[in-house]
Amino acid sequence: MEKHLIVVLIFSLHLSCVNSEDLVKQSPQTLTIQEGENVSFHCNYSSSSSDYLHWYRQDVRKSLVNLFILFSNGEMKQNGRLRATLNTKDRHSSLHITASQLEDSATYLCAK
Ligand SMILES: *[C@@H]1O[C@H](CO)[C@@H](O)[C@H](O)[C@H]1NC(C)=O
Numbered sequence: 787m788e789k790h791l792i793v794v795l796i797f798s799l800h801l802s803c804v805n806s807e808d809l810v811k812q813s814p815q816t817l818t819i820q821e822g823e824n825v826s827f828h829c830n831y832s833s834s835s836s837d838y839l840h841w842y843r844q845d846v847r848k849s850l851v852n853l854f855i856l857f858s859n860g861e862m863k864q865n866g867r868l869r870a871t872l873n874t875k876d877r878h879s880s881l882h883i884t885a886s887q888l889e890d891s892a893t894y895l896c897a898k
């Protein structure tokens with residue numbers, strides 16, 4: 787079977803403008819993977835505020851879709867092939883896609 791290439795973009799957003807130290811960093815920023823591969827995105831943030839961490843999906847010409855909201859340390863949420871984890875001690879969150887499909891091509895955003 788021919789495998790498609792899937793391109794995902796990843797960005798971070800600042801939702802809380804209150805704290806200017808609320809930096810959010812993500813890696814990688816662009817990723818091309820083969821259909822069927824597992825992929826992980828990582829997001830670090832510097833804020834110690836206990837606000838929720840959000841993962842969104844954005845498709846071209848569509849509005850943002852909220853995928854996950856995480857708030858407690860060690861929390862893991864799963865929705866189909868998507869899974870998100872949060873580590874509040876390291877101020878780190880990951881989004882994992884299992885067995886990527888063409889339909890996963892999108893922009894994913896991590897927001898704090
Ligand atoms: C997040 O932090 C970890 C550990 O400090 C570091 O290895 C990683 O490169 C950082 N990632 C980003 C996107 O800054």
Ligand SMILES: *[C@@H]1O[C@H](CO)[C@@H](O)[C@H](O)[C@H]1NC(C)=O
Nearest residue numbers: 822823824825883884885886
């Ligand atoms: C992807 O992850 C799933 C579940 O963790 C695992 O069973 C599978 O072997 C992984 N596939 C690859 C290609 O690493």
